[in-house]
Amino acid sequence: MASSGSLPSLARQCRDRLNDGRGRIESRFRAGLPSVQTATALTDLYDDVIEKIWQDSLERASSSVKASQLSQLSLVAHGGYGRRDLSPYSDADLMLLTTRRSAAAAAQVASTFVRDITDAGIDCGFSVRTPRECCTLAWADAKIYTSLTESRLCFGNEQTYDRYFDRFRAGARRRRNYLNHQSLMARREERQKWGETNYLLRPNVKRSRGGLRDIQLVRWLGFATHGATSLEQLNKLNALSDEDYGTLRRAHAFMLRLRHELHFRTKRAQDVLDRPTQLDIAEDWGYQGRSGVLPVEDFMQDYFEHTRGVRYVAAYFHDDTRIRSRAAGAVESVMSRRIDEDIRMGPTHIWVKSNTLERFAQSLPDVLRLIQLANHHSRRIAHPTWQAIRKSMQDREATPPDQPAVDAFMELLKDPGRLASLLRRLHELRILDQLIPAMGRCRGLLQFNAYHKYTVDAHCIRAVEAATDFIDAENSMGRRYRRLKDKALLHLALLIHDLGKGYEEDHSEVGRRIAGDVADLFHLSADDKDTLQWLIHKHLLVNEVAFRHDLNDPEVVHKFAAEVGSISRLELLLIHTVADLQAVGPDVLNDWKMGLIEDLYLRARRYFETGNLPGENEADLDSKIEQVKESLAEKKLDPSLIEFAKDMPLSLLRQHSTDDLIHEMYQVGEWLTQNPGCYCAGAVDPAASAVRYTIVLRQGERRVGVFARITAAFSACGLSIMRANVETVGEDLLWDQFWVNDPELKQRQPESRIEEVCRVVTKALDDPDSVMPTPRRVWQTQGSKEPSSVLLLPTKVLFDNDTFDHQTILSMFTYDRPSLLSDISGTLSQLDVVIQFAKIDTHLDQIADVFYVTNLDGSPITDSDRQETIRNALVDAVRKPVP
Structure with missing residues (x-):
C-alpha cells in the first residue's frame, strides 16, 4: 500500500504525464496525424493515466477490503471516452460498476480514485452503480441512457461488465420506440439551446445542429434499434447505406479535427467556433478563397456542407427507426385513393406503389410531379417513397432539366402550401442544383458579417417561406400576397434573388444575369423574363x-x-422586400422599418392612382393642419408659432395623431415663448423598445454643429442612438427626433432619467461655445466585443448629387462602435458641412447613416477635392480608438 506521502507525488506524475502526452500528440496532429487517430492517441493517454490511479486506489483499499470484493469491481468508460472519441481537453465519464456484495469496497476505492484523478488534471464525471441501477436510471433519463450506450470496459472484472451490458442492451431493444423518442427529444432540446447551425455565426461544433452530437444521435438510435453504436457495424447491418456511412465518416473526421484544433489552441475544452477563430483556422488550414469569396467563407462553406449532410442522414436514419403501427398503416391504405397508375393518396400521406417505385424514382419529372401533388393536397410523402427517391437521386447523373421537369417545378412553385419544406428536400437531393445551376455555387455559402445569419441558400429558401406565410396573415401584406393570381414568379424570384453573391461584381447585377439564364432555361415568356430580371436587379x-x-x-x-x-x-x-428582410434573421424587420416601407408603398401607389406626389392635394393632411392651427389659436399661443403648423414636415404630420400633434406643438410653443433655449422632451416608445427624444430649437446663426452637440450629449449620457430624423420647420426651427437605447432605464425611474438626459442636451445646445460633452467610457467584458480582425468590410462614404439639385446625399456604411455617431457628426461640423436631414439606422454591428448636406452657403457639395477631404476625415473618425 502506498503511503499517504506518496499521493501528491502520484498526482504530480500523472498530471505531468498527461501534459507531456498532450504536447506530443499536438505535435503529431500539427504534422498531419488524422483526427480519428488523434482521438485514439488521446484516449490511450487517458487510459494510461487512469490505469495508474486505478491500480493505486485498489492497492490502497486492499488493506481493509477483501480481495474477492475488489475483484468484482469494473471501471467503465462511457460517452465520448467510452467510444474512444476524445479531444485534447475532453472530460472523461467513468462509472464504477459494482455488485451488491462489493458495494463497500466500491465506496472505499471511489473516495481515493475521484480525488486523485481530479488532482491529475482530468475533468471526470463519476458514478458508482450496480447493473440494475444503471438500467433503472437509463430508462428514466435520456442523458444517462445515451451516455451508457457507448460503454467500454477499461479495467476490472469482465464478467461484471458483460452482465451489465448484456442486460442493458436487451432492455434497450425491448424499449426501442420509447428510448429513441426520448433520445430525439433530448437532442432537440439541446439543439434549441445551442442553435441551428445554418443560423449561427458562432456554431458549437459539438452541440449545434448537424454537429458531432447528431452523429452520436445516429449511434444512439442504432443501439436501441439494431444493438450497435458503431457506424461501421450499422453499415454492415445494412441499417446505414454506403453513401450515408461515407457522409458521416467524412463529417466526423472534419469536425473532430476542428474540435481538436479548438482545444489545442485554447488549452481547454472549447467547442464554440467564434468568428476570429474562423479566420485563423481558414488561414492555417490553407484555404485560399476564390473570386468574390473570402478564405474564411470558403472554410465555413465546407463546414456547413458537412453539417448539412449529417443533418439529413440523421433525419432519414431516424425515420427508418420509427415503427408505424399496423393499424395506422391499414387505415391509411383503406382510405387512400388512386391518383394515377403509380400514385396513391391517403388522409395524411401520398406514396408511389411499390411495384413501380424503382422506375418512378428515376424520373425527375415524375418526382417533381409527386412533390407538386404533395404540396397542392397538403400531404406528406411516405418515408419508403422518399427513401427510394433519395437513393435514386444520389446515383443520378446531373443533367439539365427537360421541359416536363421544368413544367412540374413551375407548378410546384404556384402553391404556398408546404412549398418551403419541399424546396429544402429538393435542395438536399441536389435537384435544385440541376434545375437552377447557380444554386450549387451558393450551397452553404456564408457571408462573413454579423448581419447575415444564414447561409445564402438557406436564406433564399427562408425568403420563400416568409412569403408563403403571408397566405394566412390578417394584415396588409397578407391581402397583397393573396391578391397575386400567379405566385410562381414571386416564389422563383425569392428562391434565386441572392444567388449573385460570392462574386466581385455587385450581386444584384450578377443576379439579373442569373435570372435571365433561369428564365431561358424555364422557357418563360418575354414579359415574365423581364419581370423576373427586374425584380432581382431591384430587390x-x-x-x-x-x-x-x-x-x-x-x-x-x-x-x-x-x-x-x-x-x-x-x-x-x-x-x-418584406419576405427578404424577414428571412435575414430575427428582429431585422422591426416596426419602424415596416412603417417606412408601408409609407413608401402608400405614397407610390397614390402617385400611380392620382398622379399626386407627397404634399399635393392631400385633403386629410390639410384638414389635420387646420385642426392643429385652430386648437393652438384657442390656447392663445403666439400667432408666429401657430404658423409653424403649415410648415410642419409630412413625416411629423403623419407620425402623430391630431390630438398628439396638438399636444406636442402646444408644449413646444409654450416652451419657446417663455424660454430662449432649446426644448427637450422624452418618452418611452414601447413599439420601438426605445426612448424617443424630441429636441426643438431656433437655429439662428448656427448653421453647423447642432446635430454634433446633440449626439455628443447622448453619448456622454451612455445612450446608443438607434435611429434619428432631423427636420427643419419653416426657415429657422430645427425639429429633431432620436430613438435611443438607454441601459440605465431599467434601474431608474423613466421620468427622472429622461429629465437628466434633457439637462445634458439643453446645456450643450444653449451654450454653443462650451466644451463639447465627453463620451462616457464604456467598460466591456472580455468577449463582449469582437476584435477588429473580423471587421473585414471597408468603410464606405458615398456622395450623391444626382437625386437633388439643391443638396447632396451623403451615405455612410461602416461597423458600429460606442460614440461613433457623435464622432461622425462632430467631424462634419468641423468641416462646415450643414446637415439638413438625417436618417440613422443601426443593426447589430453595422450602421447605414444618410445625411442630406450642403455647404455653409446652402449649395450642394459637388467639388471632388472637398468630397475627398470629407471622405478621408470620416474614415479617420471611424478608426478613432474608443476611449
Whole structure:
C-alpha cells in the first residue's frame, strides 16, 4: 500500500504525464496525424493515466477490503471516452460498476480514485452503480441512457461488465420506440439551446445542429434499434447505406479535427467556433478563397456542407427507426385513393406503389410531379417513397432539366402550401442544383458579417417561406400576397434573388444575369423574363429608398415610382422586400422599418392612382393642419408659432395623431415663448423598445454643429442612438427626433432619467461655445466585443448629387462602435458641412447613416477635392480608438 506521502507525488506524475502526452500528440496532429487517430492517441493517454490511479486506489483499499470484493469491481468508460472519441481537453465519464456484495469496497476505492484523478488534471464525471441501477436510471433519463450506450470496459472484472451490458442492451431493444423518442427529444432540446447551425455565426461544433452530437444521435438510435453504436457495424447491418456511412465518416473526421484544433489552441475544452477563430483556422488550414469569396467563407462553406449532410442522414436514419403501427398503416391504405397508375393518396400521406417505385424514382419529372401533388393536397410523402427517391437521386447523373421537369417545378412553385419544406428536400437531393445551376455555387455559402445569419441558400429558401406565410396573415401584406393570381414568379424570384453573391461584381447585377439564364432555361415568356430580371436587379430598391431617403420629398417618390413603373410591380417588389428582410434573421424587420416601407408603398401607389406626389392635394393632411392651427389659436399661443403648423414636415404630420400633434406643438410653443433655449422632451416608445427624444430649437446663426452637440450629449449620457430624423420647420426651427437605447432605464425611474438626459442636451445646445460633452467610457467584458480582425468590410462614404439639385446625399456604411455617431457628426461640423436631414439606422454591428448636406452657403457639395477631404476625415473618425 502506498503511503499517504506518496499521493501528491502520484498526482504530480500523472498530471505531468498527461501534459507531456498532450504536447506530443499536438505535435503529431500539427504534422498531419488524422483526427480519428488523434482521438485514439488521446484516449490511450487517458487510459494510461487512469490505469495508474486505478491500480493505486485498489492497492490502497486492499488493506481493509477483501480481495474477492475488489475483484468484482469494473471501471467503465462511457460517452465520448467510452467510444474512444476524445479531444485534447475532453472530460472523461467513468462509472464504477459494482455488485451488491462489493458495494463497500466500491465506496472505499471511489473516495481515493475521484480525488486523485481530479488532482491529475482530468475533468471526470463519476458514478458508482450496480447493473440494475444503471438500467433503472437509463430508462428514466435520456442523458444517462445515451451516455451508457457507448460503454467500454477499461479495467476490472469482465464478467461484471458483460452482465451489465448484456442486460442493458436487451432492455434497450425491448424499449426501442420509447428510448429513441426520448433520445430525439433530448437532442432537440439541446439543439434549441445551442442553435441551428445554418443560423449561427458562432456554431458549437459539438452541440449545434448537424454537429458531432447528431452523429452520436445516429449511434444512439442504432443501439436501441439494431444493438450497435458503431457506424461501421450499422453499415454492415445494412441499417446505414454506403453513401450515408461515407457522409458521416467524412463529417466526423472534419469536425473532430476542428474540435481538436479548438482545444489545442485554447488549452481547454472549447467547442464554440467564434468568428476570429474562423479566420485563423481558414488561414492555417490553407484555404485560399476564390473570386468574390473570402478564405474564411470558403472554410465555413465546407463546414456547413458537412453539417448539412449529417443533418439529413440523421433525419432519414431516424425515420427508418420509427415503427408505424399496423393499424395506422391499414387505415391509411383503406382510405387512400388512386391518383394515377403509380400514385396513391391517403388522409395524411401520398406514396408511389411499390411495384413501380424503382422506375418512378428515376424520373425527375415524375418526382417533381409527386412533390407538386404533395404540396397542392397538403400531404406528406411516405418515408419508403422518399427513401427510394433519395437513393435514386444520389446515383443520378446531373443533367439539365427537360421541359416536363421544368413544367412540374413551375407548378410546384404556384402553391404556398408546404412549398418551403419541399424546396429544402429538393435542395438536399441536389435537384435544385440541376434545375437552377447557380444554386450549387451558393450551397452553404456564408457571408462573413454579423448581419447575415444564414447561409445564402438557406436564406433564399427562408425568403420563400416568409412569403408563403403571408397566405394566412390578417394584415396588409397578407391581402397583397393573396391578391397575386400567379405566385410562381414571386416564389422563383425569392428562391434565386441572392444567388449573385460570392462574386466581385455587385450581386444584384450578377443576379439579373442569373435570372435571365433561369428564365431561358424555364422557357418563360418575354414579359415574365423581364419581370423576373427586374425584380432581382431591384430587390433592394425599397430598402434603399425607405430607409435612407426623405419620403416627404416629392422628387424621391417620383424617382422611385419611375423605377417601379406600375402598381402590379410595386406590390411584387413590396412582398419580395418584406419576405427578404424577414428571412435575414430575427428582429431585422422591426416596426419602424415596416412603417417606412408601408409609407413608401402608400405614397407610390397614390402617385400611380392620382398622379399626386407627397404634399399635393392631400385633403386629410390639410384638414389635420387646420385642426392643429385652430386648437393652438384657442390656447392663445403666439400667432408666429401657430404658423409653424403649415410648415410642419409630412413625416411629423403623419407620425402623430391630431390630438398628439396638438399636444406636442402646444408644449413646444409654450416652451419657446417663455424660454430662449432649446426644448427637450422624452418618452418611452414601447413599439420601438426605445426612448424617443424630441429636441426643438431656433437655429439662428448656427448653421453647423447642432446635430454634433446633440449626439455628443447622448453619448456622454451612455445612450446608443438607434435611429434619428432631423427636420427643419419653416426657415429657422430645427425639429429633431432620436430613438435611443438607454441601459440605465431599467434601474431608474423613466421620468427622472429622461429629465437628466434633457439637462445634458439643453446645456450643450444653449451654450454653443462650451466644451463639447465627453463620451462616457464604456467598460466591456472580455468577449463582449469582437476584435477588429473580423471587421473585414471597408468603410464606405458615398456622395450623391444626382437625386437633388439643391443638396447632396451623403451615405455612410461602416461597423458600429460606442460614440461613433457623435464622432461622425462632430467631424462634419468641423468641416462646415450643414446637415439638413438625417436618417440613422443601426443593426447589430453595422450602421447605414444618410445625411442630406450642403455647404455653409446652402449649395450642394459637388467639388471632388472637398468630397475627398470629407471622405478621408470620416474614415479617420471611424478608426478613432474608443476611449
